[in-house]
Amino acid sequence: MGNIFIIYLGKLLVYSSRLLNLGQGSTWPGHLALNLNKNFIKDIVNQNPNLKIILIAGTNGKTTTGKLIQTILEKNGEKVFQNEAGANLTNGIASSLLLHSNILSTIHYNYAIFEVDEATLPLVLNEISPDYLILLNLFRDQLDRYGEVNMVAEKWRRSLEKLTKKTRLILNADDPQIAFLGLSQGGASIPPLRWIAKRWKDNTFFFGLDNKKLITSSSQHASDSTYCPNCSSKLHYDSIYFSHLGDWKCNNCGLKRPKLDISEYSYYPLSGIYNRYNTLAAVLLAKRLGIQQKRINSALHEFKPAFGRQEILRVKNKNIQIFLSKNPTSFNESLRTISDLKAQNLLFVLNDRIPDGTDTSWIWDVDFEDFVYQFKYIIISGDRALDLGLRLKYCGKPIIHDSQLIIQEDLKNSILFGLNKTLKSETLYILPTYSAMLEVRKILTGKKIL
Amino acid sequence: MNYKLTIGWLFPELMSTYGDRGNIICIQKRCEWRGINIEILKLDLGLKIDDLRSCDFLFMGGAQDLQQKIVSEDLRKKREILKEMIEDNVPGLYICGAYQLLGKYYKEADGTIIEGLGILDLYTENPGENSKRLIGNIVIESGIMNHELRQNTLVGFENHGGRTYLGKNIRLLGKVIKGFGNNGEDKTEGAIYKNSFGSYLHGPILPKNPHFADYLISLSLKEKYKKSVPLSPLDDSLEWAAHKAIAKRLGISI
Structure with a gap:
């Protein structure tokens, strides 16, 4: 033809x-x-x-x-x-x-x-x-x-x-x-x-x-x-x-x-x-x-970053920055980078769809232990929020039961919750896997939801 | 009494591709939270025999083919000691590549036969490059836990090309409810020989199966101190929620 x-x-x-x-x-x-x-x-x-x-x-x-x-x-x-x-x-x-x-x-x-x-x-x-x-x-x-x-x-x-x-x-x-x-x-x-x-x-x-x-x-x-x-x-x-x-x-x-x-x-x-x-x-x-x-x-x-790659969005008068984090190395480096940026409020979103990889075992290869205690709030969402919650629980000190770590499986609510916790002078850092990043952007730029 | 366990982590650098170190973290924390002292020995290439012998529990994970070959050559030199420990009831968990390695042989996709350590009565064959890898979430029902534990399901994620077949002198770890298991044919998953457990379950296996983690800790204490040591209960609500979520996805209600 x-x-x-x-x-x-x-x-x-x-x-x-x-x-x-x-x-x-x-x-x-x-x-x-x-x-x-x-x-x-x-x-x-x-x-x-x-x-x-x-x-x-x-x-x-x-x-x-x-x-x-x-x-x-x-x-x-x-x-x-x-x-x-x-x-x-x-x-x-x-x-x-x-x-x-x-x-x-x-x-x-x-x-x-x-x-x-x-x-x-x-x-x-x-x-x-x-x-x-x-x-x-x-x-x-x-x-x-x-x-x-x-x-x-x-x-x-x-x-x-x-x-x-x-x-x-x-x-x-x-x-x-x-x-x-x-x-x-x-x-x-x-x-x-x-x-x-x-x-x-x-x-x-x-x-x-x-x-x-x-x-x-x-x-x-x-x-x-x-x-x-x-x-x-x-x-x-x-x-x-x-x-x-x-x-x-x-x-x-x-x-x-x-x-x-x-x-x-x-x-x-x-x-x-x-x-x-x-x-x-x-x-x-x-x-x-x-x-x-x-x-x-x-x-x-x-230069302006590509979507989801350290992209900054302004929502409800607060800054949100998205760091696509899709495998152990990229997650480790995102954590290291936001830690250098003195991040306080975090939202992790872990999905296990085809674009993310259906196996989430890799989160156990991320060195969360080196970072998690520096942050004020960690909110967890996504298809496999419970798995990621477990991973963080096993970082050591039981942080799961105090208000520092929050598991909120519904993504929209997790973002709203994160924004509420974030002060005007602070940034909410979102670390999503690939499909989660697309979802987060859809929620944040789709106006009608927030 | 202050209890102490020494955990031997075999080839943490080479045999650790699929998040399997989560099993070490899990055992370590569940002991620490109960005041049981824990020492982790990282046993890499050229490991010392005395270090290996001093372990109360052994763990080895899965890896890439190249790494697996390097390990199997190194481990061949220590085969007798490892065999002796396994025969002596030293508890151990061997996942994926490690599980295959303990068997008689592994037949690669191109037909090449790699000799295993021959400690467990099982063998593994890769049916060829065109055959599918066995990949996905899995739920199995495990016989050992009917007596010892409240819950008898194990959940995890499998990802293997090789098909493992069990011989006569070995028990299965569990029966596949949803997933592929050892070979995708006979509904068996994993293997048990004395106090050694082989399985294809990543995930990693232990954090979402806290009953199995505690079972292994109990076994290790029992072997070391020659008596039953009761484990104080932990709040496992998050562990069980994660366990049930996998089962629910596969249409199984627990």
Whole structure:
């Protein structure tokens, strides 16, 4: 079937859907397009050879990094589009291409930025040879859906081998599994230290941290890759920033963190060490594209967070800030960041729907013990509020029975309760899982409820 | 009398992917809240035999395949001691990968056979890459608790590719009411051999099953002090509310 017809049909349906308020069409037009022509993504990309494509994958930080890059590119006068946050399977990418091309499959943009789900990356790389591929990190997340970290890394390694010279890699040097993807490219994986074939050396760039002030004092429980990706020996860390990210080396085979192309920048638009990584990834890409420093700077200063990623909302004359917290590492780092911000009032929302992962065991890998006693109120809500309540009960001192910890399964009531407890000068910090974040935003921005 | 238990946490770094450390936290707190002294020994690669022997209770969780291989090689060297302890009635809880490891063998999806420690009379097979992992909330009914405990259900979350089959010399931990259990076929879940318990239940298993947690604590005290030590009651209303919520979701009223 011709792509002209597919695009025409897709656009028509999206137009009607928006008119009837049935949704924005961030995934299903792509689903339809791929059903009618399984090569839809490849076809459209091939017809637009001047469109530069940036793919971003990793467990945490895809949406924020994508938005940072988009802001910088637009500041540089580029025309940029991006798939909708969360619509990061092949259907989301196909939808985005469909909606941004005209009826003749022509795309009048310079850049497309696609965030790609961990499991989907190999499928997308079969269709697209991106200009830049940014790999942020790999943490345990939704084990019921993705499988284990090593399995994901192995699938990525195999699909990276098929990439052409055109693709430049921007990799997190501090994550051993991610760094190894760059170090082991170009064929040989043995013997160590002779890995970087010339071809890849010129095309691979590393970001990471080199700041002793940011080193974490305690080792976190939820570390996934503290064993050498090459020889399986235990890695030695000179410094750890969080989870398994840090300055690592293997004393057995000699593999070590590669030399950093960037480790510091003058300004970070969002709090948290994880956002330093996201910012460094975006800035490294911008520098590779030759964008002037002052443009990068002014873009970062104007940056507004993506929804639910430290987004600030003002409701009933009080501040609410939402920190999406979807796996042990992201939860730990949210807690650490809001603790630095002197947070007093917290609302945790734990759901166990498909976008959250149906297994909530991971909450026991979050290091709540290090933080919970600093807060004035902790309110708990969501599908699995009781599980999270239990987790906090087992932090130690029985906090469950005094007024410090409140379980309120009804989400709307929990938000109202939280706002009542929050003074005018304070902020209510909400830490939700993915579907919970969407629900919270719907309640807060849907006006009619509050 | 001041009671004390030493808990051996086998491979906390390697075998701890699915939140299973919640079981250690649970045992620790439920002892502390009752004034029972608790010492947690983290037994990682190259663990000392004397440390292992000094434990009154052993725990090991599940992990990724790579980690599991590293552990099984290390543990093979200590097999005799572990076997001796299990035969000597030292209580232990072994979840998912740890449970599989104690069996005779694990057949991987590609047919490769990995030898187990051969301490428990069971084996595990992964029927191939195209077969489904057994994933979801689960409720089982456990025989042991009919006599010893008020409640006889256990709830949890399972996520495993391997199918485990029990031999003749081993009892099941429970009968599946809703979920897959050992293999998705014979309605069995987990295994009991002497005072050792194997199970696929994550969640983790103990916090939402406080009766099972206390049962393990009691067993450990009984083995150590050679007498029954009564446990003072705790307020478990939140534990039971969470337990019942899982059962209710699966259409079972408790």
